[in-house]
Amino acid sequence: MNDTILEHDTTEQDAQIDRLMQGAIDLHCHSGPSVMARYLDHIEAIREASASGIKAVLLKDHYYSCTPVSYLLNKHFADSGVQVLSGVPLNNAVGGLNVHAVEHGLKLGANLVWMPTFSSKNHIAHHHQDKQFDQKFPQTTQRMLEPIPLTVLTDDGKLKDEVLAILDLIAEAGVVLSGGHLHISEIFPLFEEARKRGVKRLLVNHPTYVVDATLDHMRQLASEGVFMEHSMCMWVPGSKFKFYDPEFLGQVIEAGTVDLTILGSDLGQKGNPTIGDGFRSVIRTALDIGYSESDIRKMTSGNAARLMGI
Structure with missing residues (x-):
């Protein structure tokens, strides 16, 4: 009898996941071509999204x-x-x-600008400080030039002039500003100035990874209306970058609030689960820790749609 109940519960949850997959949005799709090893290209990403019920993907290289x-x-x-x-x-x-790269991208219709990611001074510092960082972040398939560390702040802690010019373009275009892989201590002054200059839509990607945001930091970001995207690849079983447990997913959602939390795949790496499987797995985890279909739909589609204006 217990097996019958378990089978019924599993079937019911599978049906819930099927419903929640319809209309999902992935704001963190790492398809190729890329100098990093990807299991799919951009066209294959569209086909996989379509087959999975995902209605929008943001391509990131x-x-x-x-x-x-x-x-x-x-x-x-x-x-x-x-x-x-x-x-x-x-x-x-x-x-x-x-600023010229930003202007060009915006004129072509870019929806978002990422501050430096793997070229950020903060990301590079993490790489040097952690001997296992190569196993925690995708590496290029060929040896590349050593990166030049980038920061948005001058030596005396002020935002650089070129950053101010970029913020003005982002504000004028009305697109999203992401903090990239800047440290949280850089993101706070960056976002403060961005708001002053008219940037309305702010995003922090994987705040707990490399960015080093604490739960208190996330509560502060939420109080300022900042969206926070958490990477599914850090929770999905079988992922090379599975760092966290289900309990921590609940903690980061509560800190950032359901209304400002986005769950993006951050998948596409060769040897990792598929994007569709990533969504299904994290939806299952969210159901298991007690989130309603309504809340999960916000985090897998509604909030992303609101942020991106789609």
């Missing part, structure tokens, strides 16, 4: 803006039912804190 690619995909794969979003990553490959 640390080395280049996917905006021109996104334009082509939206034009030629409109019948997929998947909207492709893009952003401009301000790493060394695009000239770092390069």
